[in-house]
Amino acid sequence: MIESVNTNQHGGRRWAAHGAIVLSFVVALEFVIMISPFAFVFYSVFNPFLLALNQSPLTRWLTAFFLPHMIVPPNELLKVIRIFGSWSFLGGAAVFLICAAQIYVGRLFRKGPALKGFYTIIRHPQYAALAIAALGLALMWPRFLTLALFAAMLFLYWLLAKNEEHRMLNRFGDSYRSYMEQTGMFLPRFIETVFIRKPATTQIGVGKTFAILAALLIVCVGSGFILRTYTVHHLPLEQIGNVDVITITKDDLESARELLPTALQDLTVARKLRDAQSRSGHRLLAYFIPIDYVMQGMIADTGPEWKLFQHHKTFSMIAEYIMHPFAHLTSGHAHHMAGMTHDAAMYASPMMKRRIIFLDVSTNGRALSSPFEDFGINTQRTPLFFVDVHLHTDEILQVKDTPTGSGWGSVPTPMF
Numbered sequence: 001m002i003e004s005v006n007t008n009q010h011g012g013r014r015w016a017a018h019g020a021i022v023l024s025f026v027v028a029l030e031f032v033i034m035i036s037p038f039a040f041v042f043y044s045v046f047n048p049f050l051l052a053l054n055q056s057p058l059t060r061w062l063t064a065f066f067l068p069h070m071i072v073p074p075n076e077l078l079k080v081i082r083i084f085g086s087w088s089f090l091g092g093a094a095v096f097l098i099c100a101a102q103i104y105v106g107r108l109f110r111k112g113p114a115l116k117g118f119y120t121i122i123r124h125p126q127y128a129a130l131a132i133a134a135l136g137l138a139l140m141w142p143r144f145l146t147l148a149l150f151a152a153m154l155f156l157y158w159l160l161a162k163n164e165e166h167r168m169l170n171r172f173g174d175s176y177r178s179y180m181e182q183t184g185m186f187l188p189r190f191i192e193t194v195f196i197r198k199p200a201t202t203q204i205g206v207g208k209t210f211a212i213l214a215a216l217l218i219v220c221v222g223s224g225f226i227l228r229t230y231t232v233h234h235l236p237l238e239q240i241g242n243v244d245v246i247t248i249t250k251d252d253l254e255s256a257r258e259l260l261p262t263a264l265q266d267l268t269v270a271r272k273l274r275d276a277q278s279r280s281g282h283r284l285l286a287y288f289i290p291i292d293y294v295m296q297g298m299i300a301d302t303g304p305e306w307k308l309f310q311h312h313k314t315f316s317m318i319a320e321y322i323m324h325p326f327a328h329l330t331s332g333h334a335h336h337m338a339g340m341t342h343d344a345a346m347y348a349s350p351m352m353k354r355r356i357i358f359l360d361v362s363t364n365g366r367a368l369s370s371p372f373e374d375f376g377i378n379t380q381r382t383p384l385f386f387v388d389v390h391l392h393t394d395e396i397l398q399v400k401d402t403p404t405g406s407g408w409g410s411v412p413t414p415m416f
Contacts, residue, residue, distance in 0.1 A: 010102050014125025021130055021157070024149040026202050028137030028162075034408065035308040035317050047411050053145075054412055064377045066224035067142040067231060069414040072236045072249045072329045079326075081227070084137025086322050092133030096275045099126040121188055123165070125181070129158045140322070145223050151220040157214045161185060162204070232375045235416055242277060243284045243358075244371035246416065248293060248329055255354065255391060256288040262354055262394045263387050269399060272385055276360045281367030284358060285374045285381070291353040291388055294328050298414055300357050300383030302400075307407040353397065357386040375415045 030139040033042045054058040073079040095118060100118050101180055103126070117126035131154055138146040165185075168176045184192035236250040240260045247253050263269055276284055287299050297306035308317070320327055346352065360382045361374045368374065374381075406413050 021153050024134050024153045028141050028146045031141040050412050061377045062145040063412040064140050065414040066228040082325050088132050089136030094127045096129035104212045122184045124161045147224045149221045151216040154216050168272045237371050243286050244374050245286045247288045259389050266396050282362045283368045285355040285361045289355050291355045292350040300402040354393050355388050358384045
């Protein structure tokens with residue numbers, strides 16, 4: 001009877017752990033799904049959940065982003081973190097597959113517990129590899145929700161690892177205990193000894209178990225809030241006139257300083273902004289972007305060509321996003337084209353044009369007093385219209401209203 005109960009508990013923990021990793025990866029792979037033809041089906045299920053979280057200030061933070069996603073990371077630290085995300089995902093996935101092959105080959109030939117390869121360094125390299133891959137995904141698609149699920153995943157896999165070690169000790173006795181004393185659980189032993197002198201071989205109490213879960217959540221989610229605060233205060237952001245302006249690259253701020261005053265003086269633009277400027281406590285935010293900026297659909301619905309799920313180039317876009325994380329952000333920022341003369345072709349080139357998307361930014365019951373507050377988690381952003389301008393002539397090329405949502409409708413999208 002006791003063995004049956006233990007087996008059921010082990011099975012339940014395994015299912016819970018596998019469920020956590022699947023859910024974590026589904027949420028973290030949202031960036032893959034949202035640029036695929038299956039985005040409509042996915043968001044018909046997932047978006048109601050996001051919107052439910054978005055209803056309350058207590059849970060809205062879960063849908064927010066904590067790292068730059070629509071702008072080039074504005075300094076070296078944030079660039080390194082983003083590149084680390086790609087390599088963590090690829091490296092973790094590779095190590096997991098290697099260890100999985102080792103496990104199944106061992107089972108096929110009945111060789112007993114896996115103790116070679118990566119298993120000579122740590123006792124649970126598969127779980128560690130999955131954690132590294134999940135961390136990479138969380139840095140590539142940095143919703144707070146992915147961090148919370150990441151913490152839950154780590155906790156459940158720790159429980160599962162403890163349970164497996166208990167069973168291995170019962171089965172192999174001192175030989176496995178000796179192996180535990182020589183290797184770390186998830187980190188090399190010489191690192192783990194800094195925190196844990198001797199691996200625990202007995203069951204851990206309920207209080208300590210929940211303390212570990214709380215610690216994981218505090219560390220993971222707290223790190224996200226620290227990174228978000230750091231990011232917001234390093235954005236390529238400037239107040240020009242009475243409009244807060246954010247650019248995709250820091251270099252484009254100079255162009256924004258030159259072009260935006262002219263755009264604001266246009267009669268049509270001034271008329272459209274008049275109502276928004278009269279709202280007490282609201283602020284005007286303008287995204288100054290290349291006219292063909294690939295991610296503009298996340299800011300506002302500027303046209304069907306910027307709804308990425310309609311491009312049907314999912315695999316090439318995913319590969320580019322992982323292997324060249326800034327290429328899709330920096331394209332279109334050149335102010336000249338090599339080998340092209342100053343003629344009609346150069347004038348008509350998208351590289352010579354910028355799009356300014358104006359949004360009304362507000363929050364319930366509190367006035368916004370600085371540009372940094374435009375990116376608060378509890379702010380509401382409402383797209384108003386966009387203006388296309390020419391870099392060299394300052395000419396207003398187009399003024400066009402936008403729907404209230406983004407190119408993905410009501411789906412909560414990144415702010416920066």
